Amino acid sequence: MPARVPVVVTAVLCLAAGVTAVGTANPPAPGTEANGLTENESATLWSRDDDDYMSQTEYxxxxxxxxxxxxxLANGTDITFTRPPATASTWTRNDFADLEAGGAGTSVAPRNATFESGVFIDDAHATVFAVQPSTRVHAAPNETTHYVAPNGTLRGFVDYRVRVPGRSPSGNRTTEWTLQQHEIESVRLLRDGEPLVTRDGTHTPALAYALDAHGEMTLTLEADIQVRLRAVRRGPNSTSVNTTVRTETLTVADSLTVDVYDPEATVYYADYPGGDTGVAVFQSQPWQGYTLTDDGSQRVRGVWRFYTARDTGWDRLVRRNGTAQEPITSDAIPVSVHAYPSRIGPRAEPVRDGPEILDTWQVTNATRAPRLGENINVDVVNGSYTASHGVAVRAGDVAPDTTRVAGIVRGVNASITEPDSGFERPLFRSNLTATVGNQTRSATTVRLRLRSAYSGAPIVLDDDAGPRPGVGPARTGYIAIAGERVETNASGVAIVTLDQPGIYTARYHPGSWVEQRSAYVDDTATVRWHPLTTVAGWFALLVALGWQLLPFVVALYAGRRLLAMLSPATRFSDQP
Structure with a gap:
């Protein structure tokens, strides 16, 4: 495979395959292998390279x-995805086939390999190449979790070199060494130190695994390397003295900490009056989103977006032969999927006619924005964010059995569990009325009354009111009017004072139906108030107008008197 200049991509451009775009990159070198991908798929694969755009003419x-x-586009921007792409696994699986070990006297390894040496075995290592499907989630500045699918494949690279002693004279005798055999006897995958998979030895093991445990664990790649050398000791005149065979076995290993991603989602449903459906999904682990219909036409995405990036530790390898170390360009580069919190945040699709997001929840306090590293240019949040462990929406009429919760690891969907309190939440219509009460020239009171449209029972919002016999428990929520939030008392009534004339709309904002065994939908009421609607208001208006017009009346009277005094007819009529 020819040397490769990796392409970096990341961004916010929407594509048919769920791709979005933001950033920049180096162009691919001609002749780069497709590795099972189309040209366009390969172009969207990389992030983390220098963002240096090359014009089409220069290219x-x-x-x-x-x-x-x-x-x-990929040469001038970083590409992001709305769901974990399959391109990373496809590339890694095919590119892995280009990884070649050295011969008996040469060891090839990535720069971050950990070496072991024995008497005859030197520069030996076992290094994990990739675990897939998997996703690295960047949740906070110093918090990255490597989630792996319960069923996947770990690929690794094992190599070593054999140190064959030279001819060694000792007195009148000489020992000559020859290499008889060298091999990787076996490779193993361990889970927390316990063997999980064992295979015959190879330089490039691909170990399929099935993990029945959950949570954080350590996966270890182990390999047993064995060499056999023959030592011939000769006396004077090449007389053979004796022949011995020396065997050495060395175990090398590499470990990584992962979190097995096997999510369970709790889903609540509610039936709105009129036919709409409320759906709320809760999941403690990060998740990609959920669909409400079989065809995926109604869907909700969480806060997480995705990009793919190469493991830079495999950009260059080092070839060791005992006397020199030679850096070489790697012909195999693993690519991983990364998840990050996006500024776009939770979103319902279709944007105009899709579900309406009502609430979002998180299991911890607001999390700070993560640092993604050098040359990663994506629309990551720039401050605290809600991890959207729960999202509630209001959608059209959807069937509960069509809900599917997609995870942040490709191919892993959450199993849906029923909450202890049941799936269904009944929703009732509310009835909010607003009437004008006592009025003065400068203010009026408005009486807000909130009741159940079905039973007529008061809806109590004031926590201090507490349960009332025949009324029901207090619940969350509030009524908004004139920029204020008020709560109803045990009678379902709230009094508000208005000091500005106008038309006011009061809206009942019910608490989340997820948190209540029974809940109500919102309602509105409109009230108008103006001082002229009262006798005192009219009197105050007339008094105010009188005081405003008094200077004009005085001026008019004075002007008329002055004109009368200066009129010639008046002057001559006064003469005898």
């Missing part, structure tokens, strides 16, 4: 060929 001049529109 044709340098490489003698043109790029597709997606390749050109």
């Amino acid at each position: 044709r001049r340098r490489y003698g060929e043109s790029r597709t529109a997606m390749q050109q």
Whole structure:
């Protein structure tokens, strides 16, 4: 495989495959293998490279060929995804086949490999190449969790070199060493130190696993390396003295901490009057979103978005032969899926005609924005954010059995469990009325009354009112009017004072139906108030107008008197 210049991509461009776009990248070197991907899929694969855009003209001049529109876009931006893409696994699986070990006298390893040495075995290592399907979740500045699917494949690289002693004279005798055999006897995958999978030895093991445990654990790749050398000791005149065979076995290992991603979601439903359905999904682990219909036409996405990036530790390998170390370009580069909290946040689709997001919840306090590393240019949040462990929506008429919860690891969906209090939440219509009460020239009181439209029972919002016989328990929620939030008392009544004339709309904001065994839908009421609607108001208006007009009346009277005094007719009529 020719040397590769990895392409970086990341962003906010919406594509048919659920791709979005933001950032920049280096163009791919001509001749780079597709590794099971189309040209456009390969273009969207990389993040973490320098964001240095090359024009189409310069690209044709340098490489003698043109790029597709997606390749050109990927050269100037980082590509992100709305769901975990399969491209990372496809690339890694096929590129892994290009990984080649050295010979008996040469060891090839990535720069971050951990080496072991024995008497005859030197520069030996076992290094994890990739675990897939998996997703690295960046939740906070110093918090990254590597989630792996319960069923997946761990790929690794094992290599070593054999140190064959040279001819060694000792007195009148000489010992000559020859290598008879060297091999990787076996490779193993351990879970928390216990063997999980064992296979025949190979330099490039691909170990399929099935994990029946949950939560954090340590996966370890182990390999047993064995060499056999023959030592011939000769006396004077090459007389053979004796022959011995020396065997050495060395175990090498590499471990990584993972979290097995096997989510369970709790789903609540509510039936709105009129036919709409309320759906709330709770999941303690990060999750991608959920669909409400079989065809996916109604769906909700959480806060997480995804990008793919190479493991930079495999960009270059080092070849060791005992006398020198030679850096070489790697022909195999693993690619991983990464999840990050997006500024777009939870979102319902379709945007206009899709579900309406009502509430979001998180299991901990607001989390700070993570740091994604150098040259990762995506729309990550720039402050505290809600991890959206729970999202409630109001949608059209949907069937409960069509809800599907998608995880942040490709191919892993959450199993749905029924809450202890049951799936269903009944919703009732509420009846909010507003009437004008006592009025003065400067203010009026408005009496808000909130009752159940079905039973007529008062809806109590004031926690201090407490339960009342025949009324029911107090519940969350409030009534908003004129910029104020008020709560009803045990009689379902709240009094508000207004000091500005106008038309006011009061709206009942019920508490989340998820948190109550029975809940209500919102309702509105409109009230109008103006001082002129009262006798005192009219009197105050007339008095105010009188005081306003008094200077004009005085001026008019004075003007008329002055004109009369200065009139010629008046002056001459006064003469004898």
